[in-house]
Amino acid sequence: MKVEVEKIGEFLWEIPRSGRMLVPGRIYADDESMRFLLKESRTKQWDALAQVRNVACLPGIVGASMAMADIHPGYGFPIGGVGAFDTGEGVVSIAGVGFDINCGVRSMVIDVTKERIELNSERVAEELFNSVPAGIGSTGTLRLSVREIDRVLVEGASFVLERGYGVEEDLEYIEEGGTVAGADPSVVSPRAKERQLKQVGTLGSGNHYLEVQYVEEIFDEEAASAFGLLPGGIVVSIHTGSRALGHQIGTDYQSVLRKASVKYGIPVAESELMAAPINSPEGKQYIAAVRAGINCAFANRQAISGLVRDAFKRLFRLDDGQIRTLYEVGHNNLKLETHDTDEGRRNLLVHRKGATRAFAAGRDEVPVRYRRVGQPVLVGGTMGTSSFILVGTELGMAETFGSAVHGAGRMKSRKKALKEYRGEDVIRDLAGSGIIVRTRSRKGAAEEAPGAYKDVERVVAIMEGAGISRRVARLRPMICIKG
Amino acid sequence: MTGRGHETLEHTADMGLRGWGGSPAEAFEETALAMFELMVDRIGAAAETDHRLSIGGRDLTGLLIEFLNELLSLADIEDMAFVSVSIERLEGGGEDWELDAVIGGIPRGKCRKRLLSEVKAATWYGASVERDSDGRWVAGCVVDM
Numbered sequence: 171m172k173v174e175v176e177k178i179g180e181f182l183w184e185i186p187r188s189g190r191m192l193v194p195g196r197i198y199a200d201d202e203s204m205r206f207l208l209k210e211s212r213t214k215q216w217d218a219l220a221q222v223r224n225v226a227c228l229p230g231i232v233g234a235s236m237a238m239a240d241i242h243p244g245y246g247f248p249i250g251g252v253g254a255f256d257t258g259e260g261v262v263s264i265a266g267v268g269f270d271i272n273c274g275v276r277s278m279v280i281d282v283t284k285e286r287i288e289l290n291s292e293r294v295a296e297e298l299f300n301s302v303p304a305g306i307g308s309t310g311t312l313r314l315s316v317r318e319i320d321r322v323l324v325e326g327a328s329f330v331l332e333r334g335y336g337v338e339e340d341l342e343y344i345e346e347g348g349t350v351a352g353a354d355p356s357v358v359s360p361r362a363k364e365r366q367l368k369q370v371g372t373l374g375s376g377n378h379y380l381e382v383q384y385v386e387e388i389f390d391e392e393a394a395s396a397f398g399l400l401p402g403g404i405v406v407s408i409h410t411g412s413r414a415l416g417h418q419i420g421t422d423y424q425s426v427l428r429k430a431s432v433k434y435g436i437p438v439a440e441s442e443l444m445a446a447p448i449n450s451p452e453g454k455q456y457i458a459a460v461r462a463g464i465n466c467a468f469a470n471r472q473a474i475s476g477l478v479r480d481a482f483k484r485l486f487r488l489d490d491g492q493i494r495t496l497y498e499v500g501h502n503n504l505k506l507e508t509h510d511t512d513e514g515r516r517n518l519l520v521h522r523k524g525a526t527r528a529f530a531a532g533r534d535e536v537p538v539r540y541r542r543v544g545q546p547v548l549v550g551g552t553m554g555t556s557s558f559i560l561v562g563t564e565l566g567m568a569e570t571f572g573s574a575v576h577g578a579g580r581m582k583s584r585k586k587a588l589k590e591y592r593g594e595d596v597i598r599d600l601a602g603s604g605i606i607v608r609t610r611s612r613k614g615a616a617e618e619a620p621g622a623y624k625d626v627e628r629v630v631a632i633m634e635g636a637g638i639s640r641r642v643a644r645l646r647p648m649i650c651i652k653g
Numbered sequence: 654m655t656g657r658g659h660e661t662l663e664h665t666a667d668m669g670l671r672g673w674g675g676s677p678a679e680a681f682e683e684t685a686l687a688m689f690e691l692m693v694d695r696i697g698a699a700a701e702t703d704h705r706l707s708i709g710g711r712d713l714t715g716l717l718i719e720f721l722n723e724l725l726s727l728a729d730i731e732d733m734a735f736v737s738v739s740i741e742r743l744e745g746g747g748e749d750w751e752l753d754a755v756i757g758g759i760p761r762g763k764c765r766k767r768l769l770s771e772v773k774a775a776t777w778y779g780a781s782v783e784r785d786s787d788g789r790w791v792a793g794c795v796v797d798m
Contacts, residue, residue: 216664216779216795242665245778245795249666269774269797306692306768307732307761365729375771376798414729417773417797421722424777425715441777442795583663584770584798613769653771 173211173219175204181239181636185223190437195222196234196569197241198636200628206581207241216243218250224439225253230260230448232511232518236570238525239632240579240624244268246442249524249580252573254509257517261436261445262453264427266521267504269420271463273378273411274500274526275548275576276344276471277559279397280404280482281492284384287404287648294382294485295606295649301481302380302474303372304653305610310371312473319363319415320355322370326465327472330370335476337490342537344498345527348468354458362418366466369413371473375611375653377618378410379550380478383557383645393543393561393642397496405645406482407557408474409550411502412467419463423456448519457519460504471498496559497537497546501526501576507535509571520571528562528574528639536562547639549630550577553607553652554600554620557645558630565637574639578626587622588613596620600650609652618652656789659687664795668772669779670721671793677782678740680790681717681752685738688721688775688796693734693759694767700737700757709751713782716743716750717792721775724756733758734768773797 175183175197183204185195197219199207211219218241225247226235232254241250246265253266287294303310312333314322322329327341327348341348355363373380385403388394399405412419430446430453431438438444446453479493503522508515520527529536529545536545547560555578566572582590593612596619600607609615633639657679662669668691672683689695704727708719728735737757745751761768773796780794 210665215662215669218665244666245776245797265776265778269776306771307729361726361730365726418726420797421726421774424718424722425711428715428777441780444777580665583665584668585661585663610765611769617770 173223175219179636181632185219191223191226193226193231193234195226197222197237198239198632198638200632203239218243218248221246221248222251224443225251227437227439228253228261228263228443228445229436230256232256238573238575239629240524240575240577242579244523246440247521247523250575251523252525252570253521254518254571255448257448257519260448260519262448262457262504262519263443263445263521264420264423265442266523267460268502268523269417270411270502271416271419271460272467272500273502274467274498275550276408276475276498277496277548278406278475278478279399279494279496280406281488282404282486284402284404286486287382290485291606291649295608297481297485298380298478298649298651299608301477302651304651306375306653308372309368310473312370314367314370316363319366322469323355323358323462323465324353325349326468330469330473335473336479340472340475340495343495344468345500348472350461350464352458353461353465355462357455357459358419358462359422362415362422365414365418370470371477372413373410373474373653374413375614378653380651381407381647382649383407383647385643386556386646387644389641389643390561396540396543397546397559397642398494399559399643405496406478407548407550408471408478410470410474412463413470415466416463419459423459426452427456457504464500464503467500497548499526499548507571518571522573524576525573526576527572528560528566529572530562530564530567547574549575549626551626552578552620552623553618553647553650554603554605555626558626558641559643559645560630560639561642562639563637566639570638574633575629578623578629580622581624582622584617587617587619591616591619591621605647606649607652611653614652657683659683661687661691667795667798669793669795671791673789673791675789677713677790678743680782680792681720681743682738682740684717684792685721685724688772689735691770691772693736693769695736698736698759698764698767701759704731704756704758706754706756711750712748713750714780716752717782718775718777718780718794720752725772725774732761734761734764770798
């Protein structure tokens with residue numbers, strides 16, 4: 171069915187309510203991006219605009235079914251999708267979280283000059299490549315028992331911190347302090363735990379990465395100063411999630427939520443949008459399992475950040491005070507949040523699938539050090555293009571429940587990328603532009619070629635133009651480690 | 654489409670799978686092979702170990718999704734790259750289908766250079782198992798990459 175859109179702002183489009191939609195759809199896009207989305211909608215089997223519309227049909231959705239500027243087709247929810255649900259009447263949906271629960275980005279500011287990295291770039295790349303387990307079937311340096319995995323699922327980042335990965339101060343700069351409450355290991359299957367025994371502290375593969383970047387340009391002096399960013403300064407960013415445990419939780423709960431959709435008569439426009447009422451036993455159980463997955467991802471990134479910290483300490487004789495966690499933000503998430511809506515202040519369960527939280531100044535959730543400027547938003551680019559650090563705005567709080575983009579967003583399918591690019595060429599071309607890539611998979615390098623993604627500059631400009639988030643700094647990649 | 658076979662379908666972020674054959678079992682085998690080929694270079698690869706798998710109690714599409722997800726879990730737990738599949742029994746009706754399968758694999762440690770991509774899960778998005786107008790069984794879904 172063709173999706174109709176109306177332009178309601180310079181960078182905002184609406185799918186008006188029709189049929190079974192309970193709220194409108196809202197998409198952040200410029201004219202060219204929308205032309206592309208409409209063309210895809212007409213010609214391709216998988217349609218991101220239809221996914222925005224379908225999410226708008228789920229019971230208890232509040233405001234609008236939204237998609238940020240990095241929108242592209244997912245499964246059920248679009249990537250870039252945001253859906254907030256009333257905690258009384260609303261539902262929780264697997265497709266709004268995905269199988270890589272709390273996949274996200276940690277960025278660390280390293281007190282070493284760009285020149286020192288450049289002079290030692292091969293050595294830095296080699297050290298990081300050897301220090302951080304990555305790739306298919308890789309195993310972490312932590313070996314855990316099932317009982318210890320249960321602790322990971324409850325304690326999150328603090329569990330691995332106790333094992334010597336990172337420093338106490340890291341926790342302050344992770345969403346929820348690195349531990350979300352309400353996680354219940356008893357609703358996570360033994361198989362999910364078994365799959366994770368050796369995977370805590372592994373990067374994974376695909377679009378996951380570890381990148382050494384430098385601050386190329388600062389757009390907002392005040393926020394950059396609060397975040398500790400200086401022109402030419404070095405940032406290391408880690409993109410990974412909850413690994414096999416998250417995948418298995420999603421897999422296990424597909425059958426639970428599928429049955430729940432039937433049991434509670436939830437109208438599901440498309441099978442993967444299976445859902446359960448938030449207050450049903452099935453919904454509560456799934457949320458408790460997702461929270462266990464969220465904590466697992468916190469622990470995973472804490473472990474990797476500890477390996478990165480130790481690598482830089484060895485490489486440049488730094489001490490812990492010279493390596494600081496800037497922030498860590500997830501982008502496949504489920505969060506209970508309080509928002510001001512047309513109907514007053516409400517508790518909402520916010521699904522963000524390929525979208526990050528982007529809270530404005532003054533919110534209690536923002537670390538004290540940043541509270542007067544707002545929450546850092548970490549936007550990953552591609553191997554060859556810039557990443558951005560943004561900051562949340564008041565308009566974003568009002569319009570998107572404090573949400574923003576998570577990355578550039580794919581434009582070409584993996585299949586198309588493999589036809590157009592060769593991994594060897596991608597790595598050689600990037601080397602020509604001064605970017606070192608270390609990967610175990612040439613195919614992965616082709617799939618993740620910069621040309622397979624949207625222009626990240628345009629994506630963040632759309633969000634800034636719409637007033638949802640502001641650019642603070644542009645980061646350029648120097649070294650990229652992939653699985 | 655010939656008698657039996659499989660293909661992947663373009664999806665911007667993830668990947669669509671489709672397998673077809675003269676029976677549901679053949680369509681399931683072909684869909685599994687399409688998934689294996691995202692994960693490992695199967696050309697010229699000979700299985701070294703056999704793994705038995707039995708699942709049931711699902712409608713036919715549910716059985717497909719569970720089958721593919723079982724393969725992903727098993728590969729991870731056993732640290733295997735799967736390269737072949739044989740469904741020995743697939744029978745049932747309505748909401749109660751079941752299958753027995755034998756999966757051929759190579760320990761990942763012995764074939765690192767063949768490993769291609771990680772598949773996170775088989776989803777219900779675009780999932781179906783049905784007979785087409787030529788009487789062939791066609792199965793498929795989108796997998797999360």
